[in-house]
Amino acid sequence: MAQAKTIQPRSIQVKCPSCSHPGSVEVWPIITSTTDERAMELVLNGRLFEHVCPACGKKVAVAYDCLLHDVEHRAFLLYTTKENPEVTGPHRLMDARDALRAKSQNVDNYQLRLALTTFEFCEKVRIWHDGYDDRAIELMKVAIKRGMLKEGIIGARDVLIYERTIEENGGVSFVVVGEIPGDVVGVPQGYDYCKRIIDEADKGFDLVGEYRFGAAWANAYLP
Numbered sequence: 001m002a003q004a005k006t007i008q009p010r011s012i013q014v015k016c017p018s019c020s021h022p023g024s025v026e027v028w029p030i031i032t033s034t035t036d037e038r039a040m041e042l043v044l045n046g047r048l049f050e051h052v053c054p055a056c057g058k059k060v061a062v063a064y065d066c067l068l069h070d071v072e073h074r075a076f077l078l079y080t081t082k083e084n085p086e087v088t089g090p091h092r093l094m095d096a097r098d099a100l101r102a103k104s105q106n107v108d109n110y111q112l113r114l115a116l117t118t119f120e121f122c123e124k125v126r127i128w129h130d131g132y133d134d135r136a137i138e139l140m141k142v143a144i145k146r147g148m149l150k151e152g153i154i155g156a157r158d159v160l161i162y163e164r165t166i167e168e169n170g171g172v173s174f175v176v177v178g179e180i181p182g183d184v185v186g187v188p189q190g191y192d193y194c195k196r197i198i199d200e201a202d203k204g205f206d207l208v209g210e211y212r213f214g215a216a217w218a219n220a221y222l223p
């Protein structure tokens with residue numbers, strides 16, 4: 001079978017905004033999870049779109065279009081800096097899936113995802129990597145946040161970010177980002193319930209044609 005053409009990362013030059021020291025950063029326009037190990041490591045560490053100045057250590061955000069093919073989890077994920085990503089993004093994702101289909105690959109149940117921030121991009125990949133359905137995790141976040149809001153222990157604009165599996169009880173932990181950043185919420189249960197909601201919806205094809213599974217979607221979806 002013909003191998004997909006490998007696109008090596010490009011190097012671009014950046015100047016530190018703090019000390020003006022020049023540096024170079026690797027840019028990956030396309031990442032394939034099974035072959036681009038170095039890029040996957042950067043994604044999983046949340047450092048793909050980040051440059052650290054070699055002179056002063058300042059972190060500089062470097063945003064660019066990136067299409068990730070998660071082969072194991074049958075998904076394409078796109079982050080794009082173009083205007084109106086919600087219009088152009090789905091086309092790029094469908095083209096990527098069609099290209100696979102053209103190579104006689106089975107694309108049934110392939111998930112297409114659009115990330116609107118580089119942060120969300122890396123978070124989605126970590127969620128899949130840890131074996132979760134990102135849609136169920138988003139539902140979980142909404143349920144947890146609603147509970148915390150009711151108790152007055154979180155602000156309306158605070159955001160929960162997936163952290164990891166809690167090994168002792170198989171639960172999931174989230175980092176609270178907002179007014180008091182750095183708090184971690186551990187939730188022993190709830191994932192299986194949210195996953196069932198998603199599986200039922202999938203059977204009814206409720207979710208076909210959705211590319212954005214974030215807080216806004218989850219808020220509208222969860223009764």
Ligand SMILES: [Zn+2]
Pocket residue numbers: 016017018019020021053054055056057058
């Ligand atoms: Zn610097």
